[in-house]
Amino acid sequence: MSSYLTIKWADAKPGEMRKPEAAALPATRLQMAVEDFDCVREAKAKNMPSVVFVFSEAKEKRDLGVRAIFDPKKAMEGKEELTSAAKTSLTVYERVFENVQDLPLRILMRFFQCTRMDVTKVPAGTHPDIAEPGAPLILIVDAQGKVSQALPGTRIDSRAMSVGMLDVLRKGGIRDIDSTCTATMRLMDEMEKTLAAKAKLEVKMEELRKSLADYEAKDRKRPNKSGQSLPPSASTERARKAVEDFQPLLDAADKTFAELKQRDAAIIRSVGKDLSAWQAASAPSLQTASVSSSGGGDESGKSATMRTWTSASGRTLEGRFMQLDRDIVVLAKPDGGTVKIQVDKLSAADQDVARRMAAPGSL
Numbered sequence: 001m002s003s004y005l006t007i008k009w010a011d012a013k014p015g016e017m018r019k020p021e022a023a024a025l026p027a028t029r030l031q032m033a034v035e036d037f038d039c040v041r042e043a044k045a046k047n048m049p050s051v052v053f054v055f056s057e058a059k060e061k062r063d064l065g066v067r068a069i070f071d072p073k074k075a076m077e078g079k080e081e082l083t084s085a086a087k088t089s090l091t092v093y094e095r096v097f098e099n100v101q102d103l104p105l106r107i108l109m110r111f112f113q114c115t116r117m118d119v120t121k122v123p124a125g126t127h128p129d130i131a132e133p134g135a136p137l138i139l140i141v142d143a144q145g146k147v148s149q150a151l152p153g154t155r156i157d158s159r160a161m162s163v164g165m166l167d168v169l170r171k172g173g174i175r176d177i178d179s180t181c182t183a184t185m186r187l188m189d190e191m192e193k194t195l196a197a198k199a200k201l202e203v204k205m206e207e208l209r210k211s212l213a214d215y216e217a218k219d220r221k222r223p224n225k226s227g228q229s230l231p232p233s234a235s236t237e238r239a240r241k242a243v244e245d246f247q248p249l250l251d252a253a254d255k256t257f258a259e260l261k262q263r264d265a266a267i268i269r270s271v272g273k274d275l276s277a278w279q280a281a282s283a284p285s286l287q288t289a290s291v292s293s294s295g296g297g298d299e300s301g302k303s304a305t306m307r308t309w310t311s312a313s314g315r316t317l318e319g320r321f322m323q324l325d326r327d328i329v330v331l332a333k334p335d336g337g338t339v340k341i342q343v344d345k346l347s348a349a350d351q352d353v354a355r356r357m358a359a360p361g362s363l
Contacts, residue, residue, distance in 0.1 A: 007097055
């Protein structure tokens, strides 16, 4: 597997974090900590979800056990070893992130900002969930900076992470993320084959250039009584022509790989644009809705916020979501009337908004 699919980690420090209240729930404490992470703020600014790998490299002194009985001096000196949290961090990193066969996870992580955060020096009293004893910990954060999933050391594995990241992307409006991942996997296969072919061509070119250099060296050693430069030998001319004839093959391989990289970058950009478009379209619907004072089953209580709805053709309409009856979206207009629209007549982003607002437990 080439380095092209290697997870690109950025290293970051936790920095200063607000100390949570003792009575705060773990989820609240984690969210507060994440909001203080510069790396999450940066990802949010780029409309990117993020994965934060909280780990430890702490060491502690331990005596030499039974051997200390026979050598008390060694017992006093002790031996530095990784703490249990640091050992687990190392094991998880090697098992989950250095397993080059796990293509689905590696492909998914290319749509996320991936950050490693060493919390060795974070005092446990400052933030119990992020401090060294709590490592390792995986935080999957959506593009709005909200913690979607927190996986402690015992639950960090490829499958759990893939499920968590897919959930973030789907909730972020990437409806066809499965087909996107499949397309990326096929593209990666093409890139691997192109890289392998390109490597063989480069080896061949190196051989041809070496042969040319050898013939040129022999030409320089030829006796020259006239004092004038001698023309290249026939062998040198053939070697030079072989290099010139072979160069277009290498150029073509470089061009093919560059085109594949452009296609790959376009896929990643499209995911980012979809996330950004979904946030822009659904921002009003994410506000807290006011609840009907009657306490009855008024469907309009699901969302008291007027928003702009966009049709598939680009036309807009102001309205408050009331309900989704089969395939019909019912909106309350500002003048008090109602309007019914087929859901498939709305833009893709607004179709997602309507379905989410209609789901049980939604606003």
